Amino acid sequence: MVVEYLIIGQGISGTWLSYHLQKANKSFIVIDNDQPNSASRIAAGIINPVTGRRIVKTWMIDELLTFLVPAYEELGNELGIKAIEKKSLIDFHPTPQMKIAFDERVKENTDLLFHPKDQRQYQNIFNYDFGFGKVDPCYIVNLKEILPAWRKKLLSNNQLLEEDFETPELKQTDAGISYKNIKAEKIIFCDGIQSSQNPLFKNLPFALNKGEALLIEAPDIPSTHIFKKGMMLTSIQKDLFWIGSNYLWEFSDDQPTEQFRKQTELLLRSWLKMPFKIVDHKASVRPANIERRPFVGFHPTYKNIGILNGMGTKGCSLAPFFAKQLTDNLTNKDQILSEADISRFSKILMR
Numbered sequence: 001m002v003v004e005y006l007i008i009g010q011g012i013s014g015t016w017l018s019y020h021l022q023k024a025n026k027s028f029i030v031i032d033n034d035q036p037n038s039a040s041r042i043a044a045g046i047i048n049p050v051t052g053r054r055i056v057k058t059w060m061i062d063e064l065l066t067f068l069v070p071a072y073e074e075l076g077n078e079l080g081i082k083a084i085e086k087k088s089l090i091d092f093h094p095t096p097q098m099k100i101a102f103d104e105r106v107k108e109n110t111d112l113l114f115h116p117k118d119q120r121q122y123q124n125i126f127n128y129d130f131g132f133g134k135v136d137p138c139y140i141v142n143l144k145e146i147l148p149a150w151r152k153k154l155l156s157n158n159q160l161l162e163e164d165f166e167t168p169e170l171k172q173t174d175a176g177i178s179y180k181n182i183k184a185e186k187i188i189f190c191d192g193i194q195s196s197q198n199p200l201f202k203n204l205p206f207a208l209n210k211g212e213a214l215l216i217e218a219p220d221i222p223s224t225h226i227f228k229k230g231m232m233l234t235s236i237q238k239d240l241f242w243i244g245s246n247y248l249w250e251f252s253d254d255q256p257t258e259q260f261r262k263q264t265e266l267l268l269r270s271w272l273k274m275p276f277k278i279v280d281h282k283a284s285v286r287p288a289n290i291e292r293r294p295f296v297g298f299h300p301t302y303k304n305i306g307i308l309n310g311m312g313t314k315g316c317s318l319a320p321f322f323a324k325q326l327t328d329n330l331t332n333k334d335q336i337l338s339e340a341d342i343s344r345f346s347k348i349l350m351r
Contacts, residue, residue: 003027005330006184008165009191011040012085012143013164013308014282014317015150016323017190018159019075024331029182030154031161037254039192040315042213042265042284044234044242045141046226047317048089049112055105057112060090065137065318067097071320072141079149081142081296088136089180092128092229092271102133102256128229131147141316165191176304186298186330188306192287195309200299203348204217205290206310210251212260216268229271232266240279241269245313259285288312291341296322297329300346307342 005021005032007014021028035041048069049061065223070083076083093099106113114134122132154160171178177184189195196206215229221227223235233243246260261281265289268276289295295310308326311318328334 001029001181002151002183003029004185005029006030006031006179006182006187007093008187008189009194010147010151010154010160011038011190011192012043012147012319013040013192013311013323015040015147016192016319017188017308017326018154019150020253020324021330023327024186024327026327026331029159029161029264031163031165031179032151033164034084034151037282037284039211039284039286040147041183041281042144042211043143043313043315044213044232044236044244045143045316046232046234047139047141048135048136048226048232049138050105053101054112055102057109057350058314058317060321061317064321067321067324068317069139069224071324074318075146075150076142079153081149082134082147083146085140085142086137087140087224087234089131089138089226089232090122090134091226092126093130094230096130099130099133106133126227126229126272127273131351139316140226143316146234165194172302172304186304186306188308188326192309193285195287195295200302200305201282201295201307201309201349204295204307204310204342204345205286205351207249207290208285209288209312210248210254210283210285211245211313212256212264212281212283213242214247214261214278215282216241216243216276216278218274218276220273220274221272221276228322230267237277237280241276250283254283254285256283276280294322295342296326296336296340297342300343315323 004026005028007018007030010030018030051058106115116134119131169180170268177187195201218241219239227233231243236242287312295307298306325336329336
């Protein structure tokens with residue numbers, strides 16, 4: 001089998017790269033074994049344009065939103081699903097200091113941050129002592145439908161191999177690479193945390209962290225907004241909500257922990273005035289990195305071996321944009337944004 005590109009992984013990065021290559025009429029094969037607890041499959045798909053205790057805009061968010069909203073809408077139309085939904089975020093202030101900080105930021109970001117006049121609006125549903133602000137717009141990406149729908153399309157086109165990638169089977173050739181019976185010009189790793197163990201990319205400054213989430217049944221909570229008080233609470237289907245997530249930098253496995261379940265249940269009981277029932281507990285390890293900038297591009301020595309990775313918690317906003325940049329680099333030799341291009345790590349990758 002001869003193709004132009006071999007893509008390893010069909011999470012959010014591999015999905016978008018294969019989608020853009022398909023649109024560019026390029027041939028490819030994706031290898032992915034559909035790990036149920038991969039970061040893309042556990043995430044709620046929240047795109048929040050502000051971040052941190054200082055409540056500042058996330059990196060490149062204006063440019064990203066301009067690109068990604070129509071991109072998701074186009075993908076959804078092709079798959080026959082609603083791929084993205086606009087929602088506002090109701091941010092309940094946990095302390096008086098955070099309320100003051102939010103109010104100050106409202107003056108600087110009048111296009112994103114708002115201070116609703118009716119601060120009693122949610123008192124029948126939530127306990128909160130210090131009011132709330134609103135972030136608008138935010139978005140929910142429908143990962144639970146996008147990933148399987150695109151997977152089904154790849155399978156129907158004979159563009160997906162459902163198996164584990166076996167690194168020893170990868171060989172360099174004069175024309176590119178070979179893998180078992182596949183010959184390709186280039187291979188691109190979109191395999192999340194697995195790339196941190198890849199001999200060619202393990203020197204990249206990955207900073208893996210573990211996150212957990214609970215799924216709860218709560219029929220009396222409105223699904224019209226994302227709610228936040230320490231953690232995010234968002235509807236993922238009728239009467240079913242996702243609440244998460246945490247960041248564990250030291251962990252021994254990718255399994256859910258009793259500590260998170262207990263802490264989150266305590267938070268819910270102190271926050272919600274409505275009944276709820278915990279129905280599932282999920283965990284995964286994110287392919288984050290020290291710089292909080294993605295890894296995009298090709299190895300400085302092995303120029304037919306590339307990567308699209310390191311998205312951390314921002315995969316839903318970063319992956320569509322940088323998958324397109326990588327596609328344009330492959331097809332037109334367009335430059336990859338310097339802050340994302342792995343050429344910035346050439347010295348450590350050549351060790």
